[in-house]
Amino acid sequence: MSTTTAGATRREQILKEAARLFAERGFHGVGVDEIGAAVGISGPGLYRHFAGKDAMLAELLVGISEQLLTGGKRRVAEGEGTPTELLDSLIEGHIDFALDDRPLITLHDRELDRLRDSDRKLVRQLQRQYVELWVEVVRKVYPSLSEADARASVHSVFGLLNSTPHLSRPGALPGRTAMAGLLHRMARGAFAAAAG
């Protein structure tokens, strides 16, 4: 075993590289040999760590959905402040995720349909819970919003926040903190405008 060193156990290393490759070229677009090569082993060696290619994608998507949901729940539970502050906290958490785990965010809404039925159902359920979490908070901040409008606006803001990973060129963009601030302002502005 060893590898109690830092953290990067072989499994995690594989997942990280698989996420990057899947995000870059799509699940079907990357072969197991490539994933293996990315971590220094080759081809079927991966099967000592995962049941198959599908299992890697499933673990990635379930993992990210759980992280988002539990992070959101934690923020709601800890939330001492006003609904507005709570919404800001949710936005901030999501932005951190989108900026720091770009490949995962990309996979999140791109490759869901490649999962086995049971896994897909699980991921969708987690995603739905996460959306509902936001919807409740948004409706507290903007009571004038109907539930349908609130839900639609939450989805749209996700689209806004998740748009960053698509920008391949790292040059022409603001730095990480500037970008985070910009996205945050835009998200709040979008919600406010949705409420009219």
Add this chain to the structure above:
Amino acid sequence: MSTTTAGATRREQILKEAARLFAERGFHGVGVDEIGAAVGISGPGLYRHFAGKDAMLAELLVGISEQLLTGGKRRVAEGEGTPTELLDSLIEGHIDFALDDRPLITLHDRELDRLRDSDRKLVRQLQRQYVELWVEVVRKVYPSLSEADARASVHSVFGLLNSTPHLSRPGALPGRTAMAGLLHRMARGAFAAAAG
């Protein structure tokens, strides 16, 4: 040749179904037999109309990129009103596209990397021109925005506007006109907030 008739020539029919299938299950996830079956012919019959599967995707992506760009250019050229009205016009056009051609919008930013180099370069160039079109207008409306911020905000608003197709469930959402209005308000609010 004929087919000066109405519109739905076999080629267009194939493109439409291919777009739907590609959007649903990804380029690599759908086989030529399925595409053929969707238009009532089967398998290799498609090769009477297209050089190959790649050619269909290329034509779809180039087509949509051109449509967006020329539509935007037309609006800018015709634009008699204030910059604000022009921006509204751009937003409206993009929303119409996102709501009426969902599969194409989805493909637009999902399957770009499956193209041959030359096609991909072309599509990217068209997309870039479209973004720059927006950036110029946005900066006229909000002169306080730096170019980098303006560009980032345009990308983010595209993410917002393009988020609708991802919502598979057609039930829980507002109707088409209500959705268009909501998206429009949110886009404007996001830009305004970006400018601070």
Add this chain to the structure above:
DNA sequence: GAAATGGGTTAACGCTCATTAACCGAGCGG
């Protein structure tokens, strides 16, 4: 120190799937 186990290797299998070959009937121009 023998045996088990964890983590690799390369070779082989088998399936899927895009593409091509070979063939064919229907219109239609001359």
Add this chain to the structure above:
DNA sequence: CCGCTCGGTTAATGAGCGTTAACCCATTTC
């Protein structure tokens, strides 16, 4: 009526790729 082209068909081909088989070495465990 002949022959060409248009738009199909099914069968064959061939590559790519996920997965499994068979084998191997290092390290730990009893």
